[in-house]
Amino acid sequence: MAETPKIRFGIIGCADIARKVSRAINLAPNATLHAVGSRSLDKARAFAAANGFPEGTKVYGSYEAVLDDPDVDAVYVPLPTSLHLRWVSLAARKKKHVLLEKPVALSASEFEEIIEACESNGLQLMDGTMWMHHPRTAAMKEFLSDAHRFGRLTSIQTCFTFAADADFLENDIRVKPDLDALGSLGDEGWYCVRAILWAANYELPKTVIATRKPDLNKAGVIMSCGATLTWEDGKIATFYCSFLSNLAMDIAAVGTKGTLHVHDFIIPYEEKEASFYAASESSFDDLVTKWVSQPSKHVIKTEIPQEALMVSEFARLVADIKFNNSKPEKKWPIISRKTQLVLDAVKASIEKGFEPVDIQE
Amino acid sequence: MAETPKIRFGIIGCADIARKVSRAINLAPNATLHAVGSRSLDKARAFAAANGFPEGTKVYGSYEAVLDDPDVDAVYVPLPTSLHLRWVSLAARKKKHVLLEKPVALSASEFEEIIEACESNGLQLMDGTMWMHHPRTAAMKEFLSDAHRFGRLTSIQTCFTFAADADFLENDIRVKPDLDALGSLGDEGWYCVRAILWAANYELPKTVIATRKPDLNKAGVIMSCGATLTWEDGKIATFYCSFLSNLAMDIAAVGTKGTLHVHDFIIPYEEKEASFYAASESSFDDLVTKWVSQPSKHVIKTEIPQEALMVSEFARLVADIKFNNSKPEKKWPIISRKTQLVLDAVKASIEKGFEPVDIQE
Numbered sequence: 001m002a003e004t005p006k007i008r009f010g011i012i013g014c015a016d017i018a019r020k021v022s023r024a025i026n027l028a029p030n031a032t033l034h035a036v037g038s039r040s041l042d043k044a045r046a047f048a049a050a051n052g053f054p055e056g057t058k059v060y061g062s063y064e065a066v067l068d069d070p071d072v073d074a075v076y077v078p079l080p081t082s083l084h085l086r087w088v089s090l091a092a093r094k095k096k097h098v099l100l101e102k103p104v105a106l107s108a109s110e111f112e113e114i115i116e117a118c119e120s121n122g123l124q125l126m127d128g129t130m131w132m133h134h135p136r137t138a139a140m141k142e143f144l145s146d147a148h149r150f151g152r153l154t155s156i157q158t159c160f161t162f163a164a165d166a167d168f169l170e171n172d173i174r175v176k177p178d179l180d181a182l183g184s185l186g187d188e189g190w191y192c193v194r195a196i197l198w199a200a201n202y203e204l205p206k207t208v209i210a211t212r213k214p215d216l217n218k219a220g221v222i223m224s225c226g227a228t229l230t231w232e233d234g235k236i237a238t239f240y241c242s243f244l245s246n247l248a249m250d251i252a253a254v255g256t257k258g259t260l261h262v263h264d265f266i267i268p269y270e271e272k273e274a275s276f277y278a279a280s281e282s283s284f285d286d287l288v289t290k291w292v293s294q295p296s297k298h299v300i301k302t303e304i305p306q307e308a309l310m311v312s313e314f315a316r317l318v319a320d321i322k323f324n325n326s327k328p329e330k331k332w333p334i335i336s337r338k339t340q341l342v343l344d345a346v347k348a349s350i351e352k353g354f355e356p357v358d359i360q361e
Numbered sequence: 362m363a364e365t366p367k368i369r370f371g372i373i374g375c376a377d378i379a380r381k382v383s384r385a386i387n388l389a390p391n392a393t394l395h396a397v398g399s400r401s402l403d404k405a406r407a408f409a410a411a412n413g414f415p416e417g418t419k420v421y422g423s424y425e426a427v428l429d430d431p432d433v434d435a436v437y438v439p440l441p442t443s444l445h446l447r448w449v450s451l452a453a454r455k456k457k458h459v460l461l462e463k464p465v466a467l468s469a470s471e472f473e474e475i476i477e478a479c480e481s482n483g484l485q486l487m488d489g490t491m492w493m494h495h496p497r498t499a500a501m502k503e504f505l506s507d508a509h510r511f512g513r514l515t516s517i518q519t520c521f522t523f524a525a526d527a528d529f530l531e532n533d534i535r536v537k538p539d540l541d542a543l544g545s546l547g548d549e550g551w552y553c554v555r556a557i558l559w560a561a562n563y564e565l566p567k568t569v570i571a572t573r574k575p576d577l578n579k580a581g582v583i584m585s586c587g588a589t590l591t592w593e594d595g596k597i598a599t600f601y602c603s604f605l606s607n608l609a610m611d612i613a614a615v616g617t618k619g620t621l622h623v624h625d626f627i628i629p630y631e632e633k634e635a636s637f638y639a640a641s642e643s644s645f646d647d648l649v650t651k652w653v654s655q656p657s658k659h660v661i662k663t664e665i666p667q668e669a670l671m672v673s674e675f676a677r678l679v680a681d682i683k684f685n686n687s688k689p690e691k692k693w694p695i696i697s698r699k700t701q702l703v704l705d706a707v708k709a710s711i712e713k714g715f716e717p718v719d720i721q722e
Contacts, residue, residue: 020648155587155601157518161615163642207573211599212591212717226516226597228589230573236587238572238599240516240615247643247652248620252611254522254601259609261624263638264652271651277624281524282608284628287381289666291608291630305650354717356573 004323007315008034010072010096012063012087014047015173017101018078020307021128022051025076027308031315033057034073037066063087067094074124074318077101080179081186085110088125092117097124097318099311100336103186108340115333124317126310126332127339129194131266133313134306136274137198139298143260144199144253149280151257156237158195158252160188160266161224161245169243175221183222184241185343191266192239193342194335195251196229202335205229205237208342209356210349215244227346257281261295273301365684368676369395371433371457373424373448375408376534378462379439381668382489383412386437388669392676394418395434398427424448428455435485435679438462441540442547446471449486453478458485458679460672461697464547469701476694485678487671487693488700490555492627494674495667497635498559500659504621505560505614510641512618517598519556519613521549521627522585522606530604536582544583545602546704552627553600554703555696556612557590563696566590566598569703570717571710576605588707618642622656629667636660 009025009032011018018036025031033053038044041061048059060066066075067090074097079087081103088098098118104127105111118125131137144150164172173179174187182189197204207230214225224242249267253260261277268274279295304312320326345357370386370393372379379397386392394414399405402422409420421427427436428451435458440448442464449459459479465488466472479486492498505511525533534540535548543550558565568591575586585603610628614621622638629635640656665673681687706718 020650023648154603154606155520157599159516159613159615163617211589211597212568213595213597215595228572234574234576236572236574236601238518240597242515245515245615245617246619246640248615250613252613254520254606254609256524256605257607259607263622267645267649267651269652269655279607287384288628289381290628290632291625294630
């Protein structure tokens with residue numbers, strides 16, 4: 001059997017994150033960098049030169065030119081969120097599959113338009129949540145799904161914070177109301193909410209209530225916030241995200257029979273191995289002076305970094321559509337939309353003075 | 362200089378926890394077991410025999426008899442919370458210093474009567490929150506107080522859960538509305554709230570809001586609950602406590618410059634050493650594919666277990682009063698009261714249908 005040809009990627013926009021994803025496309029065995037476009041041809045050229053683009057890569061002075069290139073199978077869209085609807089719609093019209101940075105949209109209803117644009121053209125849509133594709137994530141999920149070792153999820157606490165520098169707080173797209181208007185909630189909160197939904201088998205919470213005292217910048221963009229999510233079955237989740245605290249990325253999930261801890265769930269401490277801690281039916285000694293056993297550390301190795309595994313999974317789905325007449329995998333846009341729905345509810349709760357907001361599917 | 366005589370303890374009630382504290386009194390170099398009283402003389406005898414009480418220990422068939430023993434300097438009170446006010450008041454009248462199990466009272470106003478009974482008699486009052494006395498706690502506090510390594514506290518998430526067995530859920534005093542009426546909140550939530558206040562330098566939060574969907578038993582006692590606490594400066598805290606989940610006891614504290622993680626803060630995994638993880642000014646590599654450095658593990662050894670250190674600190678204060686005419690150390694009842702004030706607010710928020718409750722000093 002002949003080897004399936006590699007999926008050819010075009011990148012629209014030279015955002016910082018596109019450097020990492022360019023490398024990932026190079027590393028993914030079934031993908032190749034084909035084109036990059038920027039509003040400035042010089043910027044696109046410099047980006048291609050600095051980021052290991054292969055000889056013969058097409059370099060364009062506009063995003064449109066990338067979309068018009070008939071050899072581009074799929075585009076990676078690292079543009080500011082406020083531009084997602086416009087550029088994904090155009091990409092879909094040109095029959096390009098879309099790997100889309102998160103947050104996927106400014107609201108779930110806007111994202112529904114994006115889904116519609118891709119679906120109606122038979123195109124794969126996937127968001128850029130890299131940690132979903134790390135083999136550690138599958139290993140953790142196996143533990144969380146184990147009725148004997150973990151039981152039923154009762155509580156999950158997540159956080160993602162980092163200390164942005166002065167330049168970021170002044171100039172980054174994530175502090176600008178006209179670009180990534182959801183700020184820390186859209187950028188960091190996205191991961192927290194995704195982790196919560198992931199642990200809850202993507203069952204949406206019934207009610208979301210934002211934590212008082214979020215930090216907003218002068219333009220009203222969220223610099224830090226938190227929320228509590230509750231489900232009908234009594235399960236609860238809390239998260240906290242901030243541009244104004246030291247780097248932290250935790251999941252602490254508690255079940256009726258087990259616990260899971262991980263402190264680097266979004267970006268592992270090391271690129272080629274990652275770990276988590278699991279405990280089952282933990283107990284004390286007779287006098288309650290110590291634990292009978294400690295949580296066990298599970299180390300998962302990966303030769304290919306998580307972002308390349310993401311590209312590879314996306315390219316595999318695209319190739320299946322292109323060469324095998326398969327349908328797009330709906331799972332990915334579905335979980336993107338659910339994540340966005342929860343972000344919308346957190347934002348609405350903040351805007352309503354921290355009132356509880358029920359989520360409507 | 363002659364060695365200071367040991368402080369002589371009387372124990373009123375043969376609760377399970379009294380076994381651990383009896384051992385702790387034996388281990389503390391400046392304390393000695395002098396008497397134990399139960400409502401049944403046989404039970405008191407059996408307890409003394411089983412728990413290493415020295416020859417010559419007084420064994421009484423009533424609590425009153427312990428309080429009437431003129432050689433008892435201090436009493437340890439492991440009775441159900443609903444009995445605290447009555448028995449501490451009687452103990453204070455008999456001039457006994459009081460080491461009191463937590464939760465210290467059913468409400469802060471009730472605890473204020475307990476404080477008054479002790480203060481007006483010049484007696485030391487301390488609650489039985491053992492982890493406060495572990496040297497690890499001091500080491501963690503040193504880190505949290507370091508402006509360069511940790512910065513300003515911005516968020517803290519704590520939990521304490523354990524999976525109670527069927528007998529506990531049916532018969533333990535902590536599931537009975539007439540005994541430890543605060544249930545999981547009073548038992549486990551106490552530690553979570555204490556950890557939060559401890560990290561916040563005992564600054565009370567402005568607002569407390571209980572999480573929806575607490576679990577109540579048929580008698581209306583809390584089996585699991587959570588809450589979010591907020592301060593004027595934007596600091597936030599969340600906690601979760603439950604009798605219905607696997608054993609977990611976490612602190613995740615995030616500051617502007619550092620993070621602290623500990624997963625066994627109440628009962629260390631091992632009796633003679635305990636650890637925590639600290640990180641400062643954490644960052645990623647250039648491409649954001651890994652961390653530049655990982656949190657560091659700090660191991661603190663202790664020859665004497667934390668409960669014996671608690672007894673020893675309490676006995677030291679009592680000896681200072683008894684032999685050096687010192688005044689009681691007010692710090693301990695002050696932080697007990699603040700902890701109770703927050704529990705009151707959580708309970709009030711649950712009763713008000715999860716409305717925010719402002720804390721009044």
